[in-house]
Amino acid sequence: MEIYELTVHELLEKLDKKEITKEEVLTSYQNRIEEKEKDVQAFITITDKEAKEQLKKIEEEENTSKLAGIPIGIKDNICTKGVKTTCASRMLENFVSPYDATVIEKINNERLISLGKLNMDEFAMGGSTEHSYFKKTKNPWNLNKVPGGSSGGSAAAVAAGLVPWALGSDTGGSVRQPAAFCGVVGLKPTYGLISRYGLVAFASSLDQIGTLTKDVEDAAILLNIIAGHDEKDTTSANREKIDYTKCLKNDVKGLKIGIPKQYFGDGINSEVKDAINEVIKQYEKMGATVEECSLDVADYALATYYIIACAEASSNLGRFDGIRYGYRTKDFSDLKDLYKNSRSEGFGEEVKRRIILGTYVLSSGYYDAYYKKAQQVRTLVKNEFENNFKKYDVILTPTSPNVAFDIGSKIDNPLEMYLSDVCTVPVNIAGLPAISIPCGVNSEGMPIGFQLIGNRFEETTILNAAYAYEKERKFRQNYKPEFKK
């Protein structure tokens, strides 16, 4: 097995036994990028030279972290000092953050080595990574398919072995859906568990940084690094630190799983449904109790999501005015002109669409009809999850109603693209943790993922449940991306 195929915990074991060196690890990934990036197009910025310099520094250090020298990829909406953070937008094409995001400080403290910044939908708005200003990332399982989005570069890079793991962000499914499309594990932690300081804001009440990894154990290791309170993010939770690797007990006896019937209806592809039914059988076989439950709010949640997310986006993106940073038009006669032309030329089509929708639902006369109602529906969604968690430890759904689709096939139909987020958005609305785990492939060989949703701050429960499934079904050992052309 090549080094780039190993998980991080396997790399750590081999480094510990001195079977491989840190230099071999870095070289293996850099060679792999050299070989496959032209097909996958996962990166916006590759930090080849910086990575080598960093390794040199690490090798001179004494008593360094046990994770020192492990490579990582970063979604390009997480600020990195000295390296461009573009959000895949013309608006930030040349933006270099003057500070590191808190998660970047944390991975730097562990001496992880960033291999570069990964492609995404512009400002994380989209589900296919086709809305990047720079390039279209391809799905490593079939290069004619999208990798999902918005963290499509992160998911594709992990699946293709260009990085061992990556950071993403999830506002309505942007870590979990690309993880499902690319056959990797995607974890979106509870709102507040990870500091959002330095994550370029899309919808602040929904945004959360998450992880894309080859397996569940790696997700727990990366979560250990990035979780924790941060006074620079007032919504970050002040809780006792947990070692998430300790919860991986590979035992789900007595675990109570709720299956919301709303996610097994007509809108779900039949091959996806079959795969999820197999997952359910597997959990029963392992001793879990599975019961049908109800999430009546599923449809409302999706509409609510697009109202709230766009409203917050229209406000958050107001800061891009061509004055302090970002794109500035050459064509202006006064200040108002400068604002308008900079924004119109700097933002892409989908971003403008969402700013317009968001401005509309917040504008006078429509605020009560849309935004206020959406905030009330949000209470409804939270209450319904709370009621379900009185009976169940986890809720199981498909991650996405479909597998990865053809590049270009949904780009002209925004509503259809939005509807495919139906399984993931309720989780962000309620601020819950959820994980997507690969569970098989369809007849075309494209990966299918299922989602486990936990109660607030119950990452340990969903990680353990995911781990037990993974140990039994061994997706990674059975299927590999083929870079089909």
Added chain:
Amino acid sequence: MQVSKEEILHIAKLADLNLKDDEVQKYRENLEEILNYANIVNNAPIEGLEETISGDNTYNVFRKDEIKQTTTREELLQNAPEQQNGMFKIPKVIN
């Protein structure tokens, strides 16, 4: 749900965006379609429910009012499209 051309232009003005004619038409159609879908929130049983602003509903997180040096003026100006004398430069505002 009907959205007029005038409404789109009004919204674009509020959002500081210039739209070309074909964009006005496209966004008008998109907005109508999305709003028609979003209208289902009107059927939700929300009578008497409070609004939720966020996943955690924490309010008023305080910290000590202390001055800390985080970034320097040079660092904050490094991304400015135009600057002069250590300040952001903008077009003339008062005639």
